[in-house]
Amino acid sequence: MNRAGTVAMDDFASGLAYPTLSDEQLVARAKEGDTDALETLFVRYRQPVFRLVYRSVGNADDAEDIVQEVFLKAFERLHTFREQSRFSTWLMRIALNLCTDRARAQKRHAELLQREAGYKLAWMTHPNPPEPEEVVQQNAFHEAFYTALNRLPEHHRQLIVMRDLEEMEYEQMAEILNTTVGGVKLRVMRARRAFKAVLEPLLRQIGEIE
């Protein structure tokens, strides 16, 4: 993620109290109750977290709700942050966990509605149906991609988002997922196989591949 330059510009542009302090220094100050440090951390990581969540849920409104929850949770539990990993990693982990929680809740809710409707709501089989105005703007590739992505299980979807869309390094992914680099590589490989298996028929439909 090439967010370093953007982060610095955001910090200076918003007139933050501590634009030059490192994450560790800001976390230390925030633990002592310095709200300016919290604000600096929020402004620094708002957009990166939003990008990840947006890619995962595919909807800006839902993504903002989740991002807000991510920062609330992180700042409330900042005293539990042991600094064994980077703050950004810790934040991304919270974000992914909340995305997973939301996906589960959505699935449960959809199943409940389907059951009540006697399994006649076919459109609800897609957890994140594209909004009508977005459909107009999206081309066929985009639609096929997100349709396939939404059909994936949450753990596979997160890996595709992190590696193939956000282009995260394997090392950072390993930190976020609390596993080894080799383990992450294996999981990404499996996620890609699953993703391609879903994507291929969709691309065939639109004539992208033979």
Place this chain on the structure above:
Amino acid sequence: MRNLCRQFAGWLESEPSGLTETWRAHLESCAACRALWQQEQAYRALLRQVRSEPVPACQLRWEAIALRLQTRPQRRILWAPRLAWGLGMMLAVGVAIGLWFQTTPRTQNPDSAVRLSQRESASPERTELRWRSAGSEAHPFAAEPVLTEPKPTHSDGEPEASPEAVPEARTRIARAPEPASMRGAVRPPTTQITMLAPEPIVPLGDTPQTEYLPVRYGEPAAAAVVAGGMPSKTQHAMEGVDENAIICSF
């Protein structure tokens, strides 16, 4: 050829940046691998396209977060100390149960049988036994009276199963451990002392005339002395039954 195709599929999954000359030559001769390569290229093109689409800017403001942080009730992790406390309690209860099992007497043990019988006799009609030895405050072998019910036996020596068959008036006094001061001293040849007493035993203090259990070690005369008088009819009647019996008269 199949092995080469398998290697190519593995190579594709390792995120290669481009085709090498070896693989280019292989693709020219293998249609299946060529299709795989095309699929991979289509996938990458799709990823590039999706990545190039702009992500909307996050509209969240710090003021909203700060307000929520102020108004939201503090949710400290309360379960951690509770969990520790609960685990500590469980451990303590476990240790207590373990100790209880370790120290609780077994019914096969005469000592434990006495304790059980003592526990059972903890009632308003509780009977107390007071021992008196001739000329001394306490008998060395009777420091801790141990009472057990004798097991009735069949003619072939097997223990009787029915509790109704247990004689009511018989209790056996097992010997207490020998004190160190008495080791080596000459003592009566009896190894087992039996007390015979009619039921019920009158509780001490309930009658103006306090009575004591007479103790005898083998000799009727000694038993009479211990009993504080002449041997009673009961004593005489039981003389032939068991030489080692303690004859109790009331």
